[in-house]
Amino acid sequence: MLALLMLQTAHAQRPAEISFQDRPVLPEGRMGERVQSLLETLNSGSPDRVRRFLSEDCDESFRKVAPVDRHIGVFLSVHRDTGGVDFHGVRSYTPERTGETVVIVKDRNYGSWRAAVLRFTGAPAFLIAGINFNDARTPSDVGEPLLSRVEAEHEIEALVNRLVEKRVLSGAVLVARGEKILLTKAAGEADKRFHVPNNVDTKFNLGSMNKMFTSTAIVRLVEQGKLSYEDRISKYMDESWLPREVTDKITIRHLLTHSSGLGSYFNAEYQQS
Template sequence: MLCSPQPKKLNYTDETAFPKGRIGTVTQKIISTINSNDSDTIKEFIETNFAEDFQNMAPMEAHQGHFLNYYRRTGGVSFHSIRTYDPKNEQETILILKDNNYGSWQKIRFSFVDEEGLLLKGIGFSPAETPTDILESNISPEELIEETKKAVEKLSQLDLFSGAILVAQGNDILYADAKGEASKRFHIKNNLDTKFNLGSMNKMFTSVAILQLVEKGLIGLKDPINQYVDETWLPSGITSKITIHHLLSHTSGLGSYFNETFWNSSRALYRSIDDFKPLVQGDSLAFEPGERFGYSNTGMLLLGVIIQKVTQQDYFKYVAHNLFEPAGMLHTDAYEMDQPVENLAMGYERSENSYGWTNNLYKHVIKGGPAGGGFSTVGDFHRFAMALVNEKLVSKASLDLLWTDYSNAGYGYGFTIRQSPSGQVVGHSGGFPGLNSNLDIFLDQGYVVVVLSNYDGAASPLAKKVSHLIDRL
C-alpha cells in the first residue's frame, strides 16, 4: 500500500551568491554560450574550454546540437545558485538555473581536469529540484491539475512536446492527455493508447524480473555472474569479479554496447539478446567492480542473459508473462520497428533539413531489450506503478532492495531514487534521439506521473514541472 505523507529532509543546500574565481568564470561562459543560441559560439566554447577526451566523445556537430537543443527546450537560462549535496562531491560543481519556457529549475554539472586550470573534463544537463531558498506558496490538488494542463497546452503550442501524460493519485487518474503526432508523414495524432519508445525505462522491468528470481531462490545477489554468463560473452577473468548486485546497481565497471561497431552497423542485425554479443565481446572494465557508480547498458543486457539462462525462457516471453500480464500491461512489449505494429509512435528530432525534422528509424535498435528500447503507454505505466507499490510483482523486502541508493548516485536496482520536498520519489527516465520518457512514483504522497514523448528531451522537463507542483501541495 502507499504510505501516508512523510516529507523527508533534503540532502542539498543552495548558495545564491554568484561564484567567484574559476568557478564563476566558467559559470558565466556556460550561461552565455547556452543563451547565445549560436553554433559558432558553441564551437569556440567547446574547443577552448574542454579536454580533448570530451571533444572526441562526439562530432562537433553533435556537441553543438546538444547546446542548441538545450536552448530550444529551455528558451534560455539564468543563474540562481550553486548547489551542494550531502555527501559533497569535491570534484564537481553544480549550477542551478531557471529556464524561460517552463519557469522550472535546471541543473548543470561540470568538473575540471585539474585543481588549478579552467579546462573542463565534462558537463551534464538535467532538471533540478526546487532550490532551498525558494519559498513557494501552497497549491491545492485542483490547482496542481490546472497548472499541469496549462503547461501541456503551452508546450504543445510551442511544439516542444509531442506525446502523452498521465497524473494519478493511487488508482485514481486525475489527468491524462495526448498531444502532437505519432506520424508526421501521415499526420496521425497521438492518443492515450499510443505506444511510445521507452529508452532506458526497460531497466526497471529487467531489475524487477531479477528480484523475482531472487525471491524464488534461483539466484543470489552476491552470485558472481560467471555462473550464468559464459566466455562467449566475456572472459571469466572479468565475469568472476562481477556480481548480480554490481549489474543491478551499475557498479560493475562495464560500459555500453552502444559503441562504434553498433553505430556503424545495420540495426537489422540486433533483435535477440544473443545478437548483441559481438558488441560486448572484448569489453574491459573501466574500474574494479564495486568501486563506484558507472551507468552501464552492457550490465543491464547481461541481466537479460542471466534471466534467460536461469529460466530457460526467452527474455521477452519471461517479462511478458511475469510482469506485463500480472500488472495488466496489455500494450507493452519490445515491438520490432520494421513491423506494422498499430498505434506505434515514430520518434523525431529537430533537423536543419527542409522538413525541420528527422525520424529516428535508422538510429534506434530495431528491437529493444533488457537495457531499453521497448514500447508502452501512459496507462500501462500507471498499472505498472500500482502493481509495484501494491506488491503484486515482488515483495516489500524486494521493493526495499530496488529502492535503496547503494552508491550515493541516486540509483538503486534499475530505479532512480531521489528525495523531494514531498518525500521519496522512485522511477526511471529514458532518452535517445527522437524519444524521451519518464516515470515518477511519489511513495509518500501517492502520486504517479508518467510522461512519454516522441521528441527527444521533451518528457523529462514536463515531468519535472509536475514534480515541482506536487512539492507545493
C-alpha cells in the same frame, strides 16, 4: 511520447537536512566571465557559438576529451532538452567541495533545476577544464509548497500546454494518485505528415520501456518461487529459436542484466521481416 506521472499530494516528505547554500551572484573576475559565456552558449543553440566557447573559454585538456562534433552535440542536446536556462546562483556545500564550482540554473521547458559542475584551471586564465550537467536539488532560497490536488492538476496541465506550444511534447499524459485518475490529456500529432492528432487512446511504441515491466514481472515470479535468476533459459524454450547448446549457457539473470552475449537482433533479417 507517453508520460506517466505519479502524484503525491497528501503527505509531504520530511525535508532532507540542508547541506548547501545558493548565492544569486556569478563568481568574480575571469571565472564569472567563463560562467557567463557558458550560459550564453547553452542558450544559443548555435554550433558556431559552441566552437567559439571551446576555443576561447575552455582548456585544451577539455577540448581533447572528445571530438569537436561530439562537444557540439552535447551542448545542442542540452539546449533542446531545456529550451534554454536561466541563471539562479552558485552553490556552496558544507563540508566544502574543493576543485569544483556548481552553477545552478532553471530550465525553461520544464521549470526544473539543473547544475553545471565546472572545474577550472588556475589563475590567471581560469579556463574551463571540465563540465558535467546534472539534475539539482531545489535551491536553498526557493520554497516549494506542497500543492493541493486541484493546484497540482492545474500546474501539470499548464506544463503540458507549454511543452506542446514549444513542440517538445507530442503524446498522452496520465496523472494518477493510487487507483484514482486525476488527469488525462492528449496533445500534438500522432502523424505529422497527415496531421493526425493524438488522443488518449492512441497507441505508442513503448520501445525499451517494456523492459521495466518485464523486470518487475520476473522479480515477482522469483519472489513467488516460480523461477530462479539462475535458471537456464533452455528450461523455458525449445530449439525453434536458439540451439540447446546456446540456451544451456544463458540464465535469466544474464537476460535481465544484458550480459547474455546474444548481440543485437536489429540486423538485415530483422529489417526485412
